[in-house]
Amino acid sequence: xxxxxxxxxxxxxxxxxxxxxxxxxxxxxxxxxxxxxxxxxxxxxxxxxxxxxxxxxxxxxxxxxxxxxxxxxxxxxxxxxxxxxxxxxxxxxxxxxxxxxxxxxxxxxxxxxxxxxxxxxxxxxxxxxxxxxxx
Amino acid sequence: xxxxxxxxxxxxxxxxxxxxxxxxxxxxxxxxxxxxxxxxxxxxxxxxxxxxxxxxxxxxxxxxxxxxxxxxxxxxxxxxxxxxxxxxxxxxxxxxxxxxxxxxxxxxxxxxxxxxxxxxxxxxxxxxxxxxxxx
DNA sequence: AACAAAATGAGATATAATATCAATAGTAAA
DNA sequence: TTTACTATTGATATTATATCTCATTTTGTT
Numbered sequence: 001x002x003x004x005x006x007x008x009x010x011x012x013x014x015x016x017x018x019x020x021x022x023x024x025x026x027x028x029x030x031x032x033x034x035x036x037x038x039x040x041x042x043x044x045x046x047x048x049x050x051x052x053x054x055x056x057x058x059x060x061x062x063x064x065x066x067x068x069x070x071x072x073x074x075x076x077x078x079x080x081x082x083x084x085x086x087x088x089x090x091x092x093x094x095x096x097x098x099x100x101x102x103x104x105x106x107x108x109x110x111x112x113x114x115x116x117x118x119x120x121x122x123x124x125x126x127x128x129x130x131x132x133x134x135x
Numbered sequence: 136x137x138x139x140x141x142x143x144x145x146x147x148x149x150x151x152x153x154x155x156x157x158x159x160x161x162x163x164x165x166x167x168x169x170x171x172x173x174x175x176x177x178x179x180x181x182x183x184x185x186x187x188x189x190x191x192x193x194x195x196x197x198x199x200x201x202x203x204x205x206x207x208x209x210x211x212x213x214x215x216x217x218x219x220x221x222x223x224x225x226x227x228x229x230x231x232x233x234x235x236x237x238x239x240x241x242x243x244x245x246x247x248x249x250x251x252x253x254x255x256x257x258x259x260x261x262x263x264x265x266x267x268x269x270x
Numbered sequence: 271a272a273c274a275a276a277a278t279g280a281g282a283t284a285t286a287a288t289a290t291c292a293a294t295a296g297t298a299a300a
Numbered sequence: 301t302t303t304a305c306t307a308t309t310g311a312t313a314t315t316a317t318a319t320c321t322c323a324t325t326t327t328g329t330t
Contacts, residue, residue, distance in 0.1 A: 018276080018277085019276085019327095019328090020275090020276055020277065020326080020327050020328070021327080021328095022276095022277065022278080022326075022327075024277080024278070025277095040317090041317080041318080042316090042317080054279085055278090055279085056278060056279035056280070057279085057280090057318095058278080058279065058280080058281095058318090058319075058320085059277080059278055059279065061317095061318065061319075062277085062278085062319090065318095065319095075214050075215075076214075077212035077213060077214035077262075077264055078212060079210050079211075079212035079218065079262070080210075080218070081316090081317090082316075082317060082318085083214065083215075083317085083318090095256050095258070097256070098259075104256065106256070120269065121230050121232070121239065121241075121265070121267055121268070121269050122267045122268045122269075123230070123265045123266070123267040124233075124266055124267040124268070125265070125266040125267070126263065126264065126265050126266070127212075127214070127263070127264045127266070128261065128262070128263050128264075129212055129261065129262045129263075129264070130256070130258045130260070130261050131258070131259055131260040131261070131262070132256055132257045132258040132259040132260070133256070133257045133259070134255065134256050134257075154296095154297090154307085155295085155296050155297070155306095155307055155308070156296075156297095157295080157296075157307095157308065157309080159308085159309070160308095175286090176286080176287080177285090177286080189310085190309090190310085191309060191310035191311070192287095192310085192311090193287090193288075193289090193309080193310065193311085193312090194308080194309055194310065196286095196287065196288075197288090197308085197309085200287095216285090216286090217285080217286060217287085218286085218287090
């Protein structure tokens, strides 16, 4: 995603509410929530496309971002490549294989760094990412 | 992939790839290592450009990546925007402000999740990233 | 049905990073 | 020093990622 200078998210238009039901939102949610491989936006596009060839790419991107904004999904930072989207929102961490590039869920069996306030930084969320080899 | 087929039998740098000294590598290292704000590759480019206007953009990208490969720097995953490069390689974590976009070092005063082997995944490294607001 | 606003979709634009490849330049051998 | 070899560079093209623009369509409401 491009970095915007002074706004947090493009979908957050002051007071704008995405309340209207559309078949596009339904389609993206149904297909994305069935994917358990932390897909990129493009991967979701491809899947949605197979069933709904008329849907626009920008629409899929917009809808995925709206899921993140509304807490229905999270973005996983993976350092390289496209953003990953994760339908699993409970606290857990991720592992990325540097060979195959796949991203896996990792149960947070260690003490998950807790959200804290220090150094004048107000923490809202934390992401833990392991790098290594899966195979 | 390239093998030194006709080099003398005893090379001190066995397997070393980027061995030749160039003023470009010197320039990028000197300027990058003085930047303490987790710059993107573009930010390094801009800085290097001011002193060495003839250096190529691709060269800066290549050299920065070689620093990461050789362990002289790390890439910081920030979920949004361009990759960040960090000259500080000792174990610590990072915080990213969702308002100003800046990235800060955070001392790992909690128990840093340790590198482990679980679920068949061989962990080589771990990154902890806080999201929040700095101001 | 008619209306206003939200949402979409096609394409343009912005941004990020690597690939290509001829020319250059570092290093060792002669 | 000169030569030979090839790693490295740099201009440009290409690929990848993601958002923006805006005319058109659709939704929810009256």
